Amino acid sequence: MKKLVMGIVAVLTTILLFAACKNKPANNVAKKPVTTPRTLNGIKYSDAMKMISDFQTNDAYKYDIGEKSVTAWLSRSDIQIMKSVLNDEAIKNGVDGVRFYFGAESRNGTELGVKVILITTKLKNPLPNPGDSVSTHGDYPTNDTLLTAELGESHHHKADSISQVGGLLYGDNNPTMPGRCVGRSLHSITGRQTYNWVQRRDDKKDNRPKPIRHCDTSGYNTKSEWFDICFISSLFDAVLNNNNNLDGLRIYLGEAYKPKLFKNRDVFIIVPTHKNGSYHEDVFNCITLTRSSLCKLNEHPAIKPSETELDDKFHKVYFESESSNFMDGGYDKGELCPTICN
Numbered sequence: 001m002k003k004l005v006m007g008i009v010a011v012l013t014t015i016l017l018f019a020a021c022k023n024k025p026a027n028n029v030a031k032k033p034v035t036t037p038r039t040l041n042g043i044k045y046s047d048a049m050k051m052i053s054d055f056q057t058n059d060a061y062k063y064d065i066g067e068k069s070v071t072a073w074l075s076r077s078d079i080q081i082m083k084s085v086l087n088d089e090a091i092k093n094g095v096d097g098v099r100f101y102f103g104a105e106s107r108n109g110t111e112l113g114v115k116v117i118l119i120t121t122k123l124k125n126p127l128p129n130p131g132d133s134v135s136t137h138g139d140y141p142t143n144d145t146l147l148t149a150e151l152g153e154s155h156h157h158k159a160d161s162i163s164q165v166g167g168l169l170y171g172d173n174n175p176t177m178p179g180r181c182v183g184r185s186l187h188s189i190t191g192r193q194t195y196n197w198v199q200r201r202d203d204k205k206d207n208r209p210k211p212i213r214h215c216d217t218s219g220y221n222t223k224s225e226w227f228d229i230c231f232i233s234s235l236f237d238a239v240l241n242n243n244n245n246l247d248g249l250r251i252y253l254g255e256a257y258k259p260k261l262f263k264n265r266d267v268f269i270i271v272p273t274h275k276n277g278s279y280h281e282d283v284f285n286c287i288t289l290t291r292s293s294l295c296k297l298n299e300h301p302a303i304k305p306s307e308t309e310l311d312d313k314f315h316k317v318y319f320e321s322e323s324s325n326f327m328d329g330g331y332d333k334g335e336l337c338p339t340i341c342n
């Protein structure tokens with residue numbers, strides 16, 4: 001009897017050991033993906049920081065007196081990924097906006113090959129002291145697994161080629177625009193401003209008089225521009241809305257002029273595009289911007305409203321109203337650095 005019991009125990013022990021071995025995780029079991037910190041447009045954050053540093057260190061950007069035109073284009077599929085990342089980061093981590101940076105990816109003497117870099121932000125904790133020339137929105141790179149490679153395409157010193165593939169603001173004449181739309185967005189700029197500001201940073205030389213001053217070779221004077229998540233996510237939604245027939249967004253370097261303050265500022269001008277044959281052509285129709293679901297998520301009484309330097313006075317740029325807003329010539333009016341920096 002004792003031998004029988006010992007035999008049963010041995011069998012049970014063997015079965016249990018076999019089961020334990022069988023259920024032991026194998027070395028090739030799928031592990032949680034390792035993410036790389038990236039910008040919203042998918043650039044490795046470490047690479048982005050180097051390009052931004054190369055642009056800013058020792059005021060390199062101020063001494064670039066070469067011809068300059070800078071653009072970036074984001075496709076509809078790029079924007080779908082970016083909007084999904086914004087949704088995740090806003091809900092999980094309190095992301096409250098996007099900062100557009102200039103970064104230098106190459107250098108030829110003092111001339112910089114400039115790239116557009118988009119980095120998500122969140123409210124700083126603690127907040128800067130009131131009155132400081134510091135943004136309340138700190139850079140916050142994303143680790144979202146949707147971002148695995150760089151999105152979109154950036155170009156510099158290629159005004160002629162961009163104008164041939166749909167970049168109408170580099171054309172010899174102001175493109176046809178619908179005029180001032182009803183219920184303009186707080187970030188809208190007029191068609192005339194959109195064209196003239198981009199033309200001031202056009203590479204092409206010609207003899208046209210001011211204010212269309214081609215080939216302004218003065219150095220850069222802006223490091224970055226911040227936009228709140230309400231505006232950016234609403235604009236992304238407009239691109240993704242099938243009724244608008246849009247295929248992406250083009251970002252231009254422009255030079256905004258403040259006649260009363262005698263001060264020019266480099267800005268990022270955003271224009272929707274649509275498919276025209278094989279080209280991504282700028283669109284200036286009146287497009288409705290409806291407040292996205294992220295608009296109220298991060299509204300906070302301590303957030304300092306953006307200040308724009310694009311008008312004769314410093315205007316407060318608050319979140320858009322509950323009613324729908326519309327495009328005019330393009331979009332701009334963010335928080336500019338230097339003046340208000342990360």
